[in-house]
Amino acid sequence: MMTNLVSAGFLLLALVLQSAGIASLPDPWRLFPLVFVLGVIVLHERSLLLGASWIALAGIILELRGLGDGLAFAAIVAAATAVGLSLSVFAKRSFWALLGIGTGSVFSYVIARFVWLGSFALLTGSDLHLQAEMHEATATIFLAVLGLTFFGAYVRRFLRWSRDKFVSKGQLYDISFPQ
Numbered sequence: 001m002m003t004n005l006v007s008a009g010f011l012l013l014a015l016v017l018q019s020a021g022i023a024s025l026p027d028p029w030r031l032f033p034l035v036f037v038l039g040v041i042v043l044h045e046r047s048l049l050l051g052a053s054w055i056a057l058a059g060i061i062l063e064l065r066g067l068g069d070g071l072a073f074a075a076i077v078a079a080a081t082a083v084g085l086s087l088s089v090f091a092k093r094s095f096w097a098l099l100g101i102g103t104g105s106v107f108s109y110v111i112a113r114f115v116w117l118g119s120f121a122l123l124t125g126s127d128l129h130l131q132a133e134m135h136e137a138t139a140t141i142f143l144a145v146l147g148l149t150f151f152g153a154y155v156r157r158f159l160r161w162s163r164d165k166f167v168s169k170g171q172l173y174d175i176s177f178p179q
Helices: 002-024 034-045 048-064 071-089 095-124 130-166
Strands: none
Touching (some): 095 130
């Protein structure tokens, strides 16, 4: 129960930082998907279900906040892709697996968003500004991989440090809270 409350609090804090702080930055930096990056790190390091729910809920909430069209659909597709990649292709818990899961998920996120925007443009007859969308997609992919590299390295270093300090030799490494 306490773990769920703590993770919900961290998700809300990350969403506030995403929608209030990062969304107000200049053009390329406002596209940094902070909650997506943190969700992939949680999915890889802590729990598949918790990380996938972070990614999916972040997309739904950010679309409800008005930060983009098709974010909910793209986030659900990206969460499913991240779970699929972590179960089948990148089953080991390494830094390269984290980058592989994150890169594959952000590509599926961008493709799903293009599918959503293209379907919306076809059904409503509105214009699709493909050049601007490609610029945003490229910046999102680059910033997500950059964020995974930066934050992932520090999270893994912290987990290795905490394992060395708080777990005696021969014990299993488990940082979960007692039930």
